[in-house]
Amino acid sequence: MNYLGTRLRELREEKELLLRQLAATLEIDTALLSKIERGDRRANRDLVEKAGIALSAKKDELIILWLADKIDDAIEGEPLAEQALKLIESKKQ
Incomplete structure (x- = not known):
């Protein structure tokens, strides 16, 4: 997912x-930003924060989406991923 x-x-x-x-504002090249938007590359946290400022977006919203991408990448194709996520959620409550 992206x-x-x-x-x-x-x-x-x-x-x-x-x-x-936007790429100029973020001080990255246009090709990299295009890849990030398509999901071919992942942004780092600093870039996410800069993008939030540049786009007047809520920082927490973008960080949550960034984390969701990282988690999705880590568990992709794992047959027990859903159970692992449920375990983590139960321990957080």
Whole structure:
């Protein structure tokens, strides 16, 4: 899944920004931003925070989406992933 990239694209398009404009603001190249939006690459936390500022987005929303992508990547294809997530959730309560 690509939770963060999809949301970044939505926010960028709502602000009517071109990829190159946002990439320049984030000080990354346009190709990298495009890959992040498509889910071909993952952003680091610092970039997520910068993007949140640049797009006037809620920091927590973007960090949650970033973490969801990381978790999804880590458990992809694992047959016991759902049980492991339930275990973690039960320990947090």
